[in-house]
Amino acid sequence: MIDDELKAILVCPACKGDLVFEETRIICPACRKAYPIRDGIPVMLISEATAWSPGT
Amino acid sequence: MRVLVTGAAGFIGSHLTEFLLGRGWDVIGADNFVTGSPENLAAASRDPHFAFVEQDVSEYIAIGGPFDWVLHFASPASPRDYLELPIQTLKVGALGTHNSLGVAKAKGASFLLASTSEVYGDPLEHPQSEEYWGNVNPVGPRGVYDEAKRFAEAMTMAYHRYHGLDTRIVRIFNTFGPRMRLNDGRAIPAFITQALTGVPLTVFGDGSQTRSFQYIDDLVEGLWRLMQARGVHDPVNIGNPHEMTLLELAQRILRLTGSSSPIVFQPLPVDDPKVRQPDIRRARALLGWSPRVDVERGLILTIEWFKKQVAKGAAS
Numbered sequence: 610m611i612d613d614e615l616k617a618i619l620v621c622p623a624c625k626g627d628l629v630f631e632e633t634r635i636i637c638p639a640c641r642k643a644y645p646i647r648d649g650i651p652v653m654l655i656s657e658a659t660a661w662s663p664g665t
Numbered sequence: 666m667r668v669l670v671t672g673a674a675g676f677i678g679s680h681l682t683e684f685l686l687g688r689g690w691d692v693i694g695a696d697n698f699v700t701g702s703p704e705n706l707a708a709a710s711r712d713p714h715f716a717f718v719e720q721d722v723s724e725y726i727a728i729g730g731p732f733d734w735v736l737h738f739a740s741p742a743s744p745r746d747y748l749e750l751p752i753q754t755l756k757v758g759a760l761g762t763h764n765s766l767g768v769a770k771a772k773g774a775s776f777l778l779a780s781t782s783e784v785y786g787d788p789l790e791h792p793q794s795e796e797y798w799g800n801v802n803p804v805g806p807r808g809v810y811d812e813a814k815r816f817a818e819a820m821t822m823a824y825h826r827y828h829g830l831d832t833r834i835v836r837i838f839n840t841f842g843p844r845m846r847l848n849d850g851r852a853i854p855a856f857i858t859q860a861l862t863g864v865p866l867t868v869f870g871d872g873s874q875t876r877s878f879q880y881i882d883d884l885v886e887g888l889w890r891l892m893q894a895r896g897v898h899d900p901v902n903i904g905n906p907h908e909m910t911l912l913e914l915a916q917r918i919l920r921l922t923g924s925s926s927p928i929v930f931q932p933l934p935v936d937d938p939k940v941r942q943p944d945i946r947r948a949r950a951l952l953g954w955s956p957r958v959d960v961e962r963g964l965i966l967t968i969e970w971f972k973k974q975v976a977k978g979a980a981s
Contacts, residue, residue: 618730
């Protein structure tokens with residue numbers, strides 16, 4: 610679980626946009642990327658992000 | 666107080682993180698685990714005032730919210746690491762420092778740069794005071810670290826002078842303690858691991874080159890005092906002036922571990938500094954700081970930790 614404080618301050622490293630937090634990943638709807646969460650750690654690396662599109 | 670620590674999963678970053686948590690500070694740690702390890706943050710992670718994000722601070726620091734301090738400790742720091750990661754080392758000293766300074770400026774936070782005694786290169790003055798400009802080979806293999814940190818210092822001073830940012834620069838001399846990686850290539854982890862596993866201790870050159878080793882707790886205390894010091898924007902050396910040859914160090918570690926490993930000699934690496942000893946008059950005068958843990962005591966504490974690591978390695 611990512612704590613609320615961290616959720617409040619994280620932004621997308623690629624576009625600096627707001628993020629949507631899911632159980633296992635963090636979505637940037639603006640630039641359509643999904644960042645993984647590994648062992649509770651948000652992995653905010655552009656190189657680790659996968660393409661995301663609405664509905665997936 | 667709320668602080669961002671880059672390189673929080675590293676040797677020094679993780680000790681500093683725990684120290685600040687112990688003083689009730691909120692710490693946000695960032696690290697890309699290139700040389701740091703999540704294991705170093707096991708204790709910090711249990712503290713509700715700690716949060717962590719995996720990211721490359723050379724890329725972009727994707728963290729908002731208010732900060733009182735930005736502590737920039739991210740960088741490969743052992744010769745073995747920065748020879749393997751030359752571009753990343755230059756990037757984190759340049760782009761990482763720029764990004765970290767940008768966060769500090771945007772948040773109105775104070776900024777501390779972890780610089781290094783390597784800015785003095787192979788010094789022509791001994792001991793090295795902060796006024797000494799250094800003797801660095803910019804195109805030598807070690808230049809990637811030395812010049813990255815020299816650039817980082819220049820950038821930090823530019824932000825101070827041009828933007829009025831409240832900055833500190835610490836030049837950290839050789840530091841040791843628990844959480845150094847067994848295989849990071851530096852003398853103390855190498856000698857202790859070799860002594861504990863019964864293989865020969867590899868001394869480079871004839872072992873007559875000197876180093877001055879400080880224990881991690883002394884460094885963290887020095888960092889803390891530097892953060893409290895008002896108006897100290899010029900670099901401050903933090904290190905233990907107790908100088909010894911590498912051969913002496915190897916012999917001491919053999920004695921403290923009770924190991925019967927032999928000592929073998931190997932060719933000296935390129936541009937390896939022959940002497941290194943901090944002049945700490947500035948730290949004494951401005952911070953009232955001087956090292957308290959003697960090398961023998963520090964080595965005993967470090968050997969205890971390495972014993973557990975070697976046992977873990979053997980068990981896995």
